Amino acid sequence: MDIYHLFFVVIFGSIGLGYFVYGARQSSPGFRLTGVALMIYPYFFDSAWTLLAIGLGLLFLPRFIDL
8 A cells, every 4th residue: 555545545535525515414315425435435446546436426416316
């Protein structure tokens, strides 16, 4: 595990926590589910580039899909 992997795990995990809290307060299941996904997905991927690509995709997901 390199420093970039650890950096992306911390950044996307904390953003995921923010999405989850926002979704819980606004009763938005899209933000809540995206927040959970952002906190969990780093456990399944080892590449820093993969973490970055999936993380950025998940960050913009609630903007395009309204649940």
